[in-house]
Amino acid sequence: MTAAPQASRIAAIPQTIGFLLMDNFTLISLASAIEPLRMANQLAGRELYRWFTLSLEGAPVKASDGLQVTPDAATNVPLALDTVIVCGGVGPQRSVQRECVTWLQSQARQSRRLGAVCTGTWALARAGLLDGFEASVHWECLAAMQEAFPKVALTTRLFSIDRDRATSSGGTAPLDMMLTLISRDHGRELAAGISEMFVYDRVRNEQDQQRVPLKHVLGTTQPRLLEIVALMEANLEEPISLDELADYVNVSRRQLERLFQKNLHCSPSRYYLKLRLTRARQLLKQTAMSIIEVASACGFVSTPHFSKCYREYFGIPPRDERLGSSPVDLVPVSLGKEAAALLQSASYEPVIEPVSAALNALSEARGEPTYASVRLRI
Template sequence: MDSAHPGGRWHVLLLPGFFDGEAGVLVDLLCAHAGAALPSLLWVSADGAPVRSAAGRSSAVDTALCAADAPATLFVLGGERVPAQDDAPLLGTLAALAQAGTRLMAVHGGVFWLAAAGLAAPAVAVHWTQADAFRERYPAVKVSEQLFELGPRGGSCAGGAALADFVLSLLAADGHAPACGPLAERWLLERVRRGDERQRAALRTQSGAADPKLVGAVELMQSNLEEPLTTDEIARLVHISRRQLERLFRQYLERVPSQYYLELRLERSRQLLRQTSTSIIQVGLSCGFSSGPHFSSAYRNHFGLTPRDERRQARGG
């Protein structure tokens, strides 16, 4: 092991549009426990130039990826930008590193880059807001709804707060388990979540709602966006009256069931418009809108612009 880096060294590749908070997780976790020999970090970019984050902040790096020694572990931090044709040299470098034995860890949008390089694992943890776009671009790769996937040759993390769990799990697997407890305590983590836990918080976590009938009703809505159920059908399926269901929604979510259901469908349509090339008409149909005008009107009333304008903005037009 390098005497200058007794805990080893992780290289971190910053891609355009990466999230500052996720880079910060790596810095804060690995610098928080002075008593342990944890991995040090070497920050790299495709060409050695500063990289602009999703927040617009320019971050300097230590060197270019190809100029650094081949790393044992490389974190690939990405945002919403996906690989383009002129990114082929970087994708080739990633493929060469994998061939040489580098362990690749994709975070958030980094999964798109590994998939584009032909390096995706059989199952990939993709942030739920990017899952539809990933499925469209890489239909042969299984999208995992877990917080992260971690194996001996690499891993993927959906990003956000899950990156702390991912890093702590990786540290434990690499022989740094004694440091993980103090690190989690310093970060005020009640526990380190397992990779197989779901990304999206349960309704009771989001709103403090503990009523299982309400949770069941919302889960029915989420799983029936293309062919929406009526309020009466939902009430019957969770075994309460319509009036009881409406009271639960007003108490915990401050809206009637039909309005909450409509918002779920519109939010889903917004993700599809922004992240996929699915036709606008098909997006509307897949979210339970029977006609183009109905979809356009509901979308404009909720978001203040039409579905067509939403897609144009997402493409930078």
């Protein structure tokens, strides 16, 4: 087989993704993960991705909003999957069954890429498939997972891609994760085209954090600290001095320092700076305000001082943040074992599998003006 036909044949093989639906999964997270794949196919004018929804026995699965989804197949159907993504939601501790754990472990043994959205991360962790990996999960489940799975490097980032594991928090965060993966597979132009079609004006990256409510982290045990942080958040443009903050809540400056070090593991001034810089990043990415205006709105007396603090904290100057010049590593598509075997053998037994919804969606999209509008990189 010559190099050119082989490359053409590889390019023609779509990546196949199985979405395992857990009881009470969140529908918005599932849609946020699948819709970018559909649009990637439409804009490319061919099937780059195909997907199947799965449940343990093939029975309908109820989402957290009460709607039921009838899956394409049961997990015992031998689908030629490249990736498995677990879709979780409410009560993952109850919805992760032993059969689910066993099946996920079997997928890992077949060298399939594994992922999760919302609280689906719990299932992968319970199966021991995230030990030593960085992982993201919805903030509401974060504390419980840290306690239950100490070997998992949990993070508050919106999503994490660590080797062949891709995990994301809930809501629309799976959309950002999938756009990042699509960009790595097929280039930034395709990912940008998808975000335009979804009127999604800013694709968040792996460095973006979930906004975890401090009340969830501290509980009700530190009312004074919560009050101080609320004051900080309400006074970003004109920061309040630490002495004034201490006076507001009837503690000494030393007590204030101890409160922050004990509960937030940093000084109050450092925490205040973090709040101001995080707000600055939002303004840079989401508004047309000049860098000078952003600096002023976040309590910095000079632009050079703002730029210095910003670079030290985020590792990139405000100007580059505004231009969006942070690099995205482009990783070539890796084929699953089934696809590799197909290329190496002239005769093979095809896997009988249900028809993916991707084919119907692609057929319906042929009449759209955006069909095949993005030229893929070679």
